[in-house]
Amino acid sequence: PHTALGGKKEGYSESTINGEAWRVLTKWDPRHEFMIQVAEPLAGRERLARHITLKMLLPTLIALPVLALLIWFGVGAGLRPLQQLKQEVKQRTANRLDPLAMVGVPEEVAPLAQALNELFARLQQAFEGERRFTADAAHELRTPLAALKIQAQVALRSTDKAEQNLALENVLHGVDRATRLVEQLLALARVDPETAAINYRQVDLHGLAATVMADLEPLAHAKQIEMTLEEDAACYVLGDNAQLGLLLRNLLDNAIRYTPAGGQVLVSARDANGIVLTVQDTGPGIPQAEREQVLQRFYRIAGSGEDGSGLGLSIVRRIAELHGARLELNGNDNDTGAGLRVSVLWPARQS
Structure with a gap:
C-alpha cells in the first residue's frame, strides 16, 4: 500500500483499512530509518479462534454425558449390595432374627453385614431368655395359685372347724410363697444392665x-x-446401693432360711487384694455337683424342706456380674457344721 498500515509506534496495534479491522505489527530497523509493517484481518483471527475453541469443546461436550452416565452406573453398581442389604433388613419382621446371608457380599460391605448378624444374635439370645423367663415364671406362679384354689375350696366345703383353720393356714402360707415369688421376679426384672x-x-x-x-x-x-x-477396715466398692442391698438381702435370707434353729450366720467384708464380701452359715450346705445349677433361675435342691422361688442366687449372680464381680460357692471351713460360704469377689481395681 502507499500509506502506512498503522501508527509509527513499534509493536502491535489495530487499525481500520478500507472499512475492515486489521491487526498490525510495526518494526523499525536498528538505525530507525526503515519501518516494516505486517497486517492481518481480525476477522480471520476470530474465525481461527472459534475453530480452535470448537475443536476443543466438542469432545468435552460429548464426553461429559457419557462420563456422567458411566459414573451413575458405577455408583449404582457399587451401592447395589447396600440396597439389597437395606431391603432385606427392611422386609424382616420383629421375630425374624436369623443371620443375613454372607454369600456374594462385597468386601466393603462384609463388616457391616457381620455387625448386623452379631446384633441379631444378641437380640435372639435376649428374646429367647425373656421367653424362657416368662414361661418359667408363668409355670412357677401357676403352682402356688392352683394350691391356693384347692385350699380355699377345702375351706369352703369343710364343716369341720379344725379342717377349715388348717386349710386357711395353708392359704396364708401359699399367699406368702406367691408374694415372695412375685417380689423376686420384680427384683430380677429391675436389674437392668442398660441403666445399672x-x-x-x-x-x-x-x-x-x-x-x-x-x-x-x-x-x-x-x-x-x-x-x-x-x-x-472400711470396704468401698463402686456400685448401685439398692442393687447391692438386694444382693445382701438374698444371701442373708437364704442363709437364715436354710440354717437350722440355733445356728450361726457370719458376714464379712475385707480387702484382700480386691474386695471380698462373704456370707457363711451353718446350714446343710450345697453339694458340689449342684453348686452351678443353683445359680440357674427357678432351680431348687430336692429335699431341702424349704419353699423357695429358686431365684435368689440367680439374682445375686446377675447383680455381681453387673458390678464386675464374680460369685463363688464353697463349703464352710469352720468347725460348726457343713455349711455354705458364699463369696462375692471384686478385682483389685475396684478396691
Whole structure:
C-alpha cells in the first residue's frame, strides 16, 4: 500500500483499512530509518479462534454425558449390595432374627453385614431368655395359685372347724410363697444392665451389711439364729446401693432360711487384694455337683424342706456380674457344721 498500515509506534496495534479491522505489527530497523509493517484481518483471527475453541469443546461436550452416565452406573453398581442389604433388613419382621446371608457380599460391605448378624444374635439370645423367663415364671406362679384354689375350696366345703383353720393356714402360707415369688421376679426384672451403671456410687459394704442385717433380725431371731458382722477396715466398692442391698438381702435370707434353729450366720467384708464380701452359715450346705445349677433361675435342691422361688442366687449372680464381680460357692471351713460360704469377689481395681 502507499500509506502506512498503522501508527509509527513499534509493536502491535489495530487499525481500520478500507472499512475492515486489521491487526498490525510495526518494526523499525536498528538505525530507525526503515519501518516494516505486517497486517492481518481480525476477522480471520476470530474465525481461527472459534475453530480452535470448537475443536476443543466438542469432545468435552460429548464426553461429559457419557462420563456422567458411566459414573451413575458405577455408583449404582457399587451401592447395589447396600440396597439389597437395606431391603432385606427392611422386609424382616420383629421375630425374624436369623443371620443375613454372607454369600456374594462385597468386601466393603462384609463388616457391616457381620455387625448386623452379631446384633441379631444378641437380640435372639435376649428374646429367647425373656421367653424362657416368662414361661418359667408363668409355670412357677401357676403352682402356688392352683394350691391356693384347692385350699380355699377345702375351706369352703369343710364343716369341720379344725379342717377349715388348717386349710386357711395353708392359704396364708401359699399367699406368702406367691408374694415372695412375685417380689423376686420384680427384683430380677429391675436389674437392668442398660441403666445399672448410671447410678453407681461409692458404697460402704460394712454399713450396707449392717442395715440389711438389722432388717432381717426378726427373721433370724424367730429361729434363734445368731448373725454376726465381722469388724474390719472400711470396704468401698463402686456400685448401685439398692442393687447391692438386694444382693445382701438374698444371701442373708437364704442363709437364715436354710440354717437350722440355733445356728450361726457370719458376714464379712475385707480387702484382700480386691474386695471380698462373704456370707457363711451353718446350714446343710450345697453339694458340689449342684453348686452351678443353683445359680440357674427357678432351680431348687430336692429335699431341702424349704419353699423357695429358686431365684435368689440367680439374682445375686446377675447383680455381681453387673458390678464386675464374680460369685463363688464353697463349703464352710469352720468347725460348726457343713455349711455354705458364699463369696462375692471384686478385682483389685475396684478396691
